[in-house]
Amino acid sequence: MVSFIGAGPGDPELLTIKGKKIIDSADVIIYAGSLVNPQVLADAKEGAVIYNSALMNLDEVIDVMKDAEDKGLKVARVHTGDPAIYGAHREQMDRLDELGIDYEVIPGVSSFLATAAVLKKEYTLPGVSQTVILTRMEGRTPMPPKEKLVDLAKHNATMIIFLSVGMLDEMSAILRQEYRPETPVAVVYKATWEDQKIVRGDLTNIAERVKEAGITKTALTVVGDFLGNDYDLSKLYDKTFTTEFRKGVTE
Numbered sequence: 058m059v060s061f062i063g064a065g066p067g068d069p070e071l072l073t074i075k076g077k078k079i080i081d082s083a084d085v086i087i088y089a090g091s092l093v094n095p096q097v098l099a100d101a102k103e104g105a106v107i108y109n110s111a112l113m114n115l116d117e118v119i120d121v122m123k124d125a126e127d128k129g130l131k132v133a134r135v136h137t138g139d140p141a142i143y144g145a146h147r148e149q150m151d152r153l154d155e156l157g158i159d160y161e162v163i164p165g166v167s168s169f170l171a172t173a174a175v176l177k178k179e180y181t182l183p184g185v186s187q188t189v190i191l192t193r194m195e196g197r198t199p200m201p202p203k204e205k206l207v208d209l210a211k212h213n214a215t216m217i218i219f220l221s222v223g224m225l226d227e228m229s230a231i232l233r234q235e236y237r238p239e240t241p242v243a244v245v246y247k248a249t250w251e252d253q254k255i256v257r258g259d260l261t262n263i264a265e266r267v268k269e270a271g272i273t274k275t276a277l278t279v280v281g282d283f284l285g286n287d288y289d290l291s292k293l294y295d296k297t298f299t300t301e302f303r304k305g306v307t308e
């Protein structure tokens with residue numbers, strides 16, 4: 058059995074209890090060494106064989122899983138954040154399906170959620186944005202033609218951009234075509250790690266500030282007026298509003 062585990066954003070206490078139990082009892086652990094905090098593996102059982110997938114290709118990862126499966130060993134495949142977000146996860150599951158190897162997926166706290174937490178912000182503010190776009194800039198992975206950043210930006214929704222902090226100049230220039238130039242932006246480097254850094258600005262100055270802070274990778278860029286202070290109060294907790302659980306008062 059292979060267990061894909063979302064290891065969370067960095068702080069080892071942000072691993073789920075279920076994920077931790079599996080890691081601590083696994084015979085074989087394959088972890089994404091470029092991003093997963095090694096402390097997540099601190100209580101791995103003695104004798105567990107640990108592989109760093111940053112040094113392996115897909116065939117090698119699958120070979121390790123198959124070999125372990127043949128020997129009846131338990132495999133923990135540890136991804137950063139949640140494997141469903143830029144995890145190169147599907148291709149592994151499909152290969153295991155082909156091989157008839159059973160697997161399960163344990164979700165994790167994605168870095169985009171940890172980022173909201175460390176910023177102490179909410180992505181979905183009434184009257185500001187009720188939509189969150191998770192995307193990236195085109196790198197070696199091409200963007201589908203209907204998902205160009207400039208097109209996504211037309212909605213002025215809350216936008217979270219992965220894997221792209223090294224392209225902030227270009228990114229902010231594109232976003233300025235659709236968002237107001239003074240739209241607030243935050244860049245969070247290594248959210249929840251001990252060396253976490255937060256840089257705030259707007260679409261005119263964020264690239265410069267991030268350069269000054271020396272941040273070139275492992276950061277998320279979040280854009281939108283959810284970072285500001287104007288919004289409507291929610292209906293859910295409006296005292297005049299009746300919900301399924303609570304009767305509103307008439308004023």
Ligand code: SAH
Nearest residue numbers: 138139142143167168219220247248276277
């Ligand atoms: N599956 C992961 C994302 C993997 S892609 C998740 O759910 O978070 C790797 C990108 O995620 C990085 O380039 C960076 O943009 C972002 N990232 C991962 N961990 C991060 C963290 N702790 N803080 C900020 N960004 C992070």
